[in-house]
Amino acid sequence: MKAVYHQIERPGALQGIGSGNTVTVCHPPDRCGDHAGFYDVEAIRADFPILSRQVHSRPLVYLDSAASAQKPFQVIEAEHAFYAQDYANIHRGLYYLSQRATERYDQARRAVRELLNARQEHEIIFTRGATEAINLVAASFGEAFLNEGDEVLVTGLEHHSNIVPWQLLRDKKGIVLKAAPVNDAGEVPLEDFIRLLGSRTRLAAFAHVSNVLGTVLPIAEMIRAAHQAGARVLIDAAQSVAHAKIDVQSLDCDFLVFSGHKLYGPTGIGVLYGKEELLEAMPPYQGGGDMIASVSFERTTYAPLPAKFEAGTPPIAQAVALGAAIDYVTALGLDRIGAHEAGLLAYATERLSAIAPLTIVGTAAKKASVLSFVMEGVHPHDIAQILDSRGVAVRAGHHCAQPLMARLGLPATVRASFGLYNTTAEVDALAEALEEVEVMFLQ
Amino acid sequence: MSDSVELYPKAVLDHGRHPRNRRAIAGCSHFAKSENPSCGDDVSVSLRIDQGDVIREAAFDGRSCVVATASASLMTELLVGKTPAQAKMLFQRFHALAAGGAEEAIDSMEAEAERLTVLSGVRAYPVRVRCATLAWKTMLAALENERSQQ
Ligand SMILES: Cc1ncc(COP(=O)(O)O)c(C=O)c1O
Numbered sequence: 001m002k003a004v005y006h007q008i009e010r011p012g013a014l015q016g017i018g019s020g021n022t023v024t025v026c027h028p029p030d031r032c033g034d035h036a037g038f039y040d041v042e043a044i045r046a047d048f049p050i051l052s053r054q055v056h057s058r059p060l061v062y063l064d065s066a067a068s069a070q071k072p073f074q075v076i077e078a079e080h081a082f083y084a085q086d087y088a089n090i091h092r093g094l095y096y097l098s099q100r101a102t103e104r105y106d107q108a109r110r111a112v113r114e115l116l117n118a119r120q121e122h123e124i125i126f127t128r129g130a131t132e133a134i135n136l137v138a139a140s141f142g143e144a145f146l147n148e149g150d151e152v153l154v155t156g157l158e159h160h161s162n163i164v165p166w167q168l169l170r171d172k173k174g175i176v177l178k179a180a181p182v183n184d185a186g187e188v189p190l191e192d193f194i195r196l197l198g199s200r201t202r203l204a205a206f207a208h209v210s211n212v213l214g215t216v217l218p219i220a221e222m223i224r225a226a227h228q229a230g231a232r233v234l235i236d237a238a239q240s241v242a243h244a245k246i247d248v249q250s251l252d253c254d255f256l257v258f259s260g261h262k263l264y265g266p267t268g269i270g271v272l273y274g275k276e277e278l279l280e281a282m283p284p285y286q287g288g289g290d291m292i293a294s295v296s297f298e299r300t301t302y303a304p305l306p307a308k309f310e311a312g313t314p315p316i317a318q319a320v321a322l323g324a325a326i327d328y329v330t331a332l333g334l335d336r337i338g339a340h341e342a343g344l345l346a347y348a349t350e351r352l353s354a355i356a357p358l359t360i361v362g363t364a365a366k367k368a369s370v371l372s373f374v375m376e377g378v379h380p381h382d383i384a385q386i387l388d389s390r391g392v393a394v395r396a397g398h399h400c401a402q403p404l405m406a407r408l409g410l411p412a413t414v415r416a417s418f419g420l421y422n423t424t425a426e427v428d429a430l431a432e433a434l435e436e437v438e439v440m441f442l443q
Numbered sequence: 444m445s446d447s448v449e450l451y452p453k454a455v456l457d458h459g460r461h462p463r464n465r466r467a468i469a470g471c472s473h474f475a476k477s478e479n480p481s482c483g484d485d486v487s488v489s490l491r492i493d494q495g496d497v498i499r500e501a502a503f504d505g506r507s508c509v510v511a512t513a514s515a516s517l518m519t520e521l522l523v524g525k526t527p528a529q530a531k532m533l534f535q536r537f538h539a540l541a542a543g544g545a546e547e548a549i550d551s552m553e554a555e556a557e558r559l560t561v562l563s564g565v566r567a568y569p570v571r572v573r574c575a576t577l578a579w580k581t582m583l584a585a586l587e588n589e590r591s592q593q
Pocket of ligand 1: 238
C-alpha cells in the first residue's frame with residue numbers, strides 16, 4: 001500500500017524546494033509544512049491510478065472533470081477499506097460493526113459540515129447527488145412554502161437539473177418560473193437578476209459556476225439581493241465545490257447542493273445543505289425506514305434532522321469515501337487547486353485562441369475551470385471524436401443546458417474542463433489535436 | 444492508426460465536406476424532418492416518387508456532423524431508381540452494418556450498396572450509430588408521409 005506521506009527525489013528543474021538538480025517534493029505536498037504553497041502536479045497525478053492508463057494507445061488526457069472527476073487512490077482505498085473492515089448497515093445495529101459503520105457515516109457528515117462551514121452537522125443531508133438534492137427542495141420546500149402564483153427565479157444558464165424540478169412543481173402547484181437573462185459573454189448581469197426579484201419571488205435558485213461556460217456568478221451579491229426581496233436562495237454548487245472554498249455561513253444561502261462525484265468522490269452520493277429552521281419546517285421528501293421516530297397505522301412521527309430526509313439505507317460506503325475525497329482536496333487546499341486551475345484555464349484560452357477557425361464560447365470576466373468552444377465548419381461531435389482518437393477526453397453536446405444553448409444560438413459546443421490533476425502539457429495535447437482536426441476537416 | 448480514424452475514411456470525409464443532393468426538392472412528393480435529441484442535429488429528407496412507385500429524386504438538408512451528413516449524402520445517391528420497398532430493404536442492411544451483428548446482411552449487399560461499408564466504423568461507437576442512421580430513419584418517415592399534390 002502507498003504511504004499517505006512520503007518524499008521522493010525527482011531529477012530535473014521543477015520549481016520549488018531543493019537545490020542543484022534534484023528537487024524534493026512531498027506527497028501530498030501540503031502534508032509538509034516546509035513546502036506549503038508548492039503545487040506538485042506530477043505527484044498529485046500519481047495519486048490517480050486511471051491517469052496512467054492509455055486509450056487508443058495514447059496517454060489519457062482527461063479533460064472532462066466537469067462531467068465527473070477521476071478518483072484518487074485515497075478515495076478508492078477508503079471505500080475498499082470500509083467494505084473490507086467496517087461495513088454493516090448503520091443506525092439499527094447494536095453490534096460493534098454497525099456502530100462502527102454509523103460512526104464512519106457520521107464522520108463523513110462532519111467532513112461535509114467542515115467543508116461548507118455549516119453551523120450544524122444536521123444541516124447536512126446526504127442525497128444521491130445534486131439532482132436529487134434540488135428535487136428534494138422543490139418537492140419539500142415547495143410543499144411547505146410555495147403556493148399558486150409564487151415565483152421561483154432561476155437563471156438562463158442553469159443545468160436541466162435546476163430547471164425541470166421547478167417545472168414539475170409549476171405543473172403541480174401553479175408556481176411561476178422565471179429566468180434571469182444571460183448576456184453575450186455568458187454572464188448573468190446582476191441588475192437583470194435584481195429586476196426580476198419581485199414581491200412574489202419565494203426562492204431564487206442558481207448555479208455558482210456554469211457547467212457549460214465556466215462563468216462564475218456573483219452569488220454573494222445575488223444572495224443579498226434575493227434576501228432583501230424576501231426570497232430564499234438555493235445555490236447549485238455542483239461545478240464550484242471542487243474549485244473554490246465555500247462558506248455557507250458567510251454566504252448566508254438557505255440551501256446549497258453538490259454531487260460527490262465531481263469532488264473526486266464516488267457516484268451515488270451528494271449533499272443538500274439547508275438552514276436548520278427551514279429543514280425543520282419542511283415535510284419529509286420520501287417515507288421509509290430510518291426517517292421515523294415511531295410508526296403506527298394511525299400516526300407516524302418523523303425522526304429529527306438529518307434522518308428525516310434520509311429515508312432508507314443510504315449509500316454508506318460512498319459517504320465514507322466522499323469524506324476521504326473532502327480530506328484529499330482540503331489537504332491540498334482549495335485555494336491552491338483553484339489557483340492551479342486558473343493557470344490552466346488562462347493557458348488553454350491563450351493556446352486555443354491561436355487556432356483560427358476556433359471560437360471560445362463564454363467570455364465572462366470571471367470564469368472557472370471550463371472552456372467551451374466551437375470550430376467554424378466542424379461539428380462538435382466530430383471534433384470530440386478525433387480528440388478521443390488522440391487520447392483526449394472532452395465532451396461535446398448541449399451539456400444538459402438547452403435553454404443556454406438556445407440563447408447562444410448553438411446546438412452544441414465542445415467542452416474541455418480542468419481538474420486539480422491537469423497539466424499544461426495536457427493543454428498542449430488538446431491544442432495539437434485540435435490543429436489536426438483543422439487539417440483533417442478544413443484543409 | 445487508432446479506431447477512430449476508421450470512422451472518417453476518405454469517402455466519408457469527402458461526402459461529409461462535399462455532400463451530394465443537399466437541397467430541397469421543389470414539389471417533392473414525400474417529406475420528413477427529424478432531430479437527434481442527443482446533439483440537436485436535424486435532417487430533412489425529401490423524395491420525388493413517380494406514378495410507377497419509383498424514387499426519381501432524393502435530397503436532404505439540415506445541420507449535422509460529418510458522419511450524419513456523409514450517410515445522408517450516400518443514401519440519396521443510392522435511393523434513386525429504387526421502389527419504397529427496396530429502399531426499406533436497403534435501410535435494413537445499412538442498419539445491420541452500422542449497428543453491428545448481422546454480418547450476412549453485409550455479405551449479401553449488392554455491389555452498389557457496398558459503398559455504404561465506408562460507414563461501418565460507427566459500429567465501434569454506439570453513440571455515433573444514431574448519427575449514421577438519422578437520415579435513414581427520416582427517409583423511412585418520409586416514405587410514410589406523402590404530400591398532398593397541389
Ligand atoms: C451545474 C450542475 N448542476 C447540477 C448537476 C447535476 O449533477 P448530478 O448529475 O451529479 O446530480 C450538474 C452535473 O452535470 C451540473 O453541472
